Amino acid sequence: MMYDFFVDLFGNTVIAGIASGILMSLLPLFLFILPYALLAVLAERKVSAHMQDRLGPMRIGWHGWNQTIADIIKLIQKEDIVASDTDKPLFNFAPVLVFAGSYAAFAAIPFSSYYIGSEVDLGIFYIIAVTGLVVAGILMAGWASNNKYSLLGSMRSVAQIVSYEIPTMLVVLSLVMVSETMSLHTLSEMQTGYFWNWYIFGGPGFSLTKFLLIPSMLIGFIIIYISTLAEVNRVPFDIPEAESELVAGYHTEYSGMKFAMFFLAEYANMYAVSAIVAALFFGGYQSPVGYLGNLLGVEWLIPIEQFLWFAAKGLFFVFVQMWLRWTLPRLRVDQLMAVSWKYLIPIAFVNLIVIGFITLI
Amino acid sequence: MINTKSSAIRTEEMVLNMGPQHPSTHGVLRLELALEGEIITKVTPHIGYLHRCFEKHCEAMTYPQIVPYTDRMDYLASMGNELGYAVAMEKLLGIEVPQRVEYIRVIMAELQRIASHLVALGTYGADIGAFTPFLYCFRDREKILHLFEITCGARLLYNYIWVGGLSHDLHPDFVRKTRDFIKEFKPTIKELNDILSYNKIFIDRTANVGILPVKTAINFGVSGPNLRASGIKWDIRKDDPYSVYSKFDFDIPVGKGTHGTVGDSWDRYFVRILEMEESLKIIEQALDQLPDGDVQSAIPKRIKPNAGHVYGRVENPRGELGYFIISDGSTTPYRVKVRAPSFVTLQILGELCKGYMIADVITILGSIDIVLGEIDR
Numbered sequence: 001m002m003y004d005f006f007v008d009l010f011g012n013t014v015i016a017g018i019a020s021g022i023l024m025s026l027l028p029l030f031l032f033i034l035p036y037a038l039l040a041v042l043a044e045r046k047v048s049a050h051m052q053d054r055l056g057p058m059r060i061g062w063h064g065w066n067q068t069i070a071d072i073i074k075l076i077q078k079e080d081i082v083a084s085d086t087d088k089p090l091f092n093f094a095p096v097l098v099f100a101g102s103y104a105a106f107a108a109i110p111f112s113s114y115y116i117g118s119e120v121d122l123g124i125f126y127i128i129a130v131t132g133l134v135v136a137g138i139l140m141a142g143w144a145s146n147n148k149y150s151l152l153g154s155m156r157s158v159a160q161i162v163s164y165e166i167p168t169m170l171v172v173l174s175l176v177m178v179s180e181t182m183s184l185h186t187l188s189e190m191q192t193g194y195f196w197n198w199y200i201f202g203g204p205g206f207s208l209t210k211f212l213l214i215p216s217m218l219i220g221f222i223i224i225y226i227s228t229l230a231e232v233n234r235v236p237f238d239i240p241e242a243e244s245e246l247v248a249g250y251h252t253e254y255s256g257m258k259f260a261m262f263f264l265a266e267y268a269n270m271y272a273v274s275a276i277v278a279a280l281f282f283g284g285y286q287s288p289v290g291y292l293g294n295l296l297g298v299e300w301l302i303p304i305e306q307f308l309w310f311a312a313k314g315l316f317f318v319f320v321q322m323w324l325r326w327t328l329p330r331l332r333v334d335q336l337m338a339v340s341w342k343y344l345i346p347i348a349f350v351n352l353i354v355i356g357f358i359t360l361i
Numbered sequence: 362m363i364n365t366k367s368s369a370i371r372t373e374e375m376v377l378n379m380g381p382q383h384p385s386t387h388g389v390l391r392l393e394l395a396l397e398g399e400i401i402t403k404v405t406p407h408i409g410y411l412h413r414c415f416e417k418h419c420e421a422m423t424y425p426q427i428v429p430y431t432d433r434m435d436y437l438a439s440m441g442n443e444l445g446y447a448v449a450m451e452k453l454l455g456i457e458v459p460q461r462v463e464y465i466r467v468i469m470a471e472l473q474r475i476a477s478h479l480v481a482l483g484t485y486g487a488d489i490g491a492f493t494p495f496l497y498c499f500r501d502r503e504k505i506l507h508l509f510e511i512t513c514g515a516r517l518l519y520n521y522i523w524v525g526g527l528s529h530d531l532h533p534d535f536v537r538k539t540r541d542f543i544k545e546f547k548p549t550i551k552e553l554n555d556i557l558s559y560n561k562i563f564i565d566r567t568a569n570v571g572i573l574p575v576k577t578a579i580n581f582g583v584s585g586p587n588l589r590a591s592g593i594k595w596d597i598r599k600d601d602p603y604s605v606y607s608k609f610d611f612d613i614p615v616g617k618g619t620h621g622t623v624g625d626s627w628d629r630y631f632v633r634i635l636e637m638e639e640s641l642k643i644i645e646q647a648l649d650q651l652p653d654g655d656v657q658s659a660i661p662k663r664i665k666p667n668a669g670h671v672y673g674r675v676e677n678p679r680g681e682l683g684y685f686i687i688s689d690g691s692t693t694p695y696r697v698k699v700r701a702p703s704f705v706t707l708q709i710l711g712e713l714c715k716g717y718m719i720a721d722v723i724t725i726l727g728s729i730d731i732v733l734g735e736i737d738r
Contacts, residue, residue: 048492048493051493052492052493052496052497053496053497053500054496148375148377149377152399152719235490236490236562238490326492326493327491327493327556328490328491328560328562329486329489329490329491329557329560329562329563329566330489330490330491330562330566331562331565331566332565332566332718332720332721333399333718333720334718335565335566
């Protein structure tokens with residue numbers, strides 16, 4: 001669509017291809033990720049403030065809604081400090097890699113049936129693979145900073161993310177078994193109709209398998225939510241950045257816009273994992289109760305509604321992440337590993353076998 | 362505890378300097394940690410970053426001039442510091458103060474104990490990673506600071522309890538406002554218990570961590586809540602009563618090892634919560650019995666004690682605060698030595714941390730609740 005428009009404009013297919021490619025890849029960034037990150041940072045402040053009997057930012061704009069914009073401007077203006085003993089190429093490259101890793105995940109997330117950055121058949125597989133880049137970036141940042149706290153933080157982080165990828169994969173695998181697809185778009189399409197068709201309620205149809213699957217799906221959802229929480233380093237699993245122990249973990253030495261890239265990556269990641277959970281278990285962009293567009297007979301309204309539903313579902317899980325952050329204390333490193341290896345992985349494995357058995361029937 | 366000797370590969374120890382600029386050392390304290398991976402093999406505290414020569418300073422000042430300086434030692438429990446100095450000086454001078462003064466002193470000291478424990482508990486939560494209880498605690502502490510402010514005009518460093526009396530009488534609203542505070546504060550203790558004390562993660566982090574055996578505690582001279590958490594019922598308010606503490610009915614909570622071993626970090630934390638409840642009881646009784654009178658009638662015009670020495674001690678929120686004062690018969694002391702509870706408590710850190718992880722150092726340091734202003738003086 002975009003490509004045809006550029007062919008008309010330039011009369012040259014090569015330039016049109018490049019132009020539309022650039023535009024299409026930047027569109028999600030400007031249309032969704034940046035506004036979302038600005039909103040999420042403000043929301044985090046407001047949510048935490050109201051949970052703690054405070055008001056939060058109040059000065060800049062109505063109820064401080066401009067605060068994040070002011071912060072971003074401040075961060076851009078700041079001097080870019082690079083300590084003399086750092087490994088400079090790695091130090092400079094690490095934030096880019098972390099940001100790119102979490103941003104690339106958005107390419108395969110189906111925002112609505114008409115708006116998917118790139119319709120990869122192996123969507124969920126791609127997302128899990130590409131977010132693995134973040135690990136390399138974090139390790140790079142910790143090593144290149146030449147700071148003991150950063151190194152400890154990054155080593156903890158890598159150990160944590162790698163351990164928690166296993167239960168995530170096992171749960172995703174069980175979903176793939178049930179739905180027989182790896183494409184998030186197809187997965188969302190399968191859960192169309194009303195909310196009882198969502199996979200958290202056993203998936204579409206009214207066969208016996210659906211009802212047998214419900215407990216396993218609930219367990220799967222809890223496991224994937226806990227392990228994705230750990231993958232994005234949020235409380236109670238924020239050990240890599242444990243403020244009271246490791247100062248700021250792997251990004252202790254970063255300032256200015258490089259720090260902001262880690263910060264934005266964290267918030268982008270929060271939404272990415274929430275979106276995966278929503279797409280797998282909560283019908284993706286499907287409305288739980290039917291569409292206004294169908295009711296009024298206005299076709300073009302449906303994709304917009306779908307986008308809003310998807311954003312709302314994702315944001316709800318982001319809110320739950322914030323809620324947990326401002327309620328719970330932090331686990332210790334060995335306890336964190338124990339949660340993954342002693343509890344989540346065995347349970348996820350048994351769950352996988354049970355789901356496999358049920359699908360076989 | 363984790364066994365460090367099982368690995369066959371020889372590795373080198375890493376030395377990590379924690380502080381003096383670190384969010385969790387509760388002031389300017391530097392800890393030199395020797396690490397094997399994340400396991401602690403040795404902790405060496407380096408103190409002195411906040412040294413202000415308090416004791417030497419006292420030798421150049423008259424006795425009443427010392428009072429504002431005592432405020433600045435344990436800056437979270439200034440009322441307690443002043444009370445300790447007043448108790449020691451009155452013992453040296455042999456003066457009796459009016460009952461009203463004693464009652465007000467007790468009320469102030471107990472309010473201060475609650476305020477100080479609130480800081481200890483709140484920052485402890487923040488150390489473990491729970492930030493919200495920290496702000497709840499500070500919200501309630503703010504109400505106590507307001508009570509102090511209407512009494513003497515200052516929020517942190519009061520200069521209120523003088524030798525032989527008080528700088529001001531109570532504000533007319535004080536009694537009513539304090540009763541209001543007690544009524545508001547009681548439910549928030551329950552709230553704090555719900556959000557933090559009985560949280561599974563919090564218990565996992567603190568129970569069985571940094572166990573302080575009774576014997577070690579006594580050998581090192583640990584006092585206050587840290588000693589009581591190890592199971593010993595020792596409280597100067599009961600065992601060597603000063604002021605009018607013998608007139609009140611209150612309990613001495615001790616650690617019971619509810620979620621782990623007696624004397625672990627959770628016990629040290631929870632003893633402080635129980636102590637806040639006991640302090641509320643004392644304040645309520647004191648407010649009921651508060652006599653009338655003049656608070657300044659017994660203040661001596663010129664303090665010039667006879668040559669001699671005295672040791673006066675009080676139960677401060679952090680333990681036994683003692684003043685050893687030597688007088689040579691002039692208007693300035695010959696020597697003032699302070700037994701600061703935090704200074705004694707810090708010595709056990711090395712014993713407690715051995716074999717635990719970095720995260721546990723923070724847990725243990727938070728649980729023994731030190732104030733650097735008092736350690737360095």
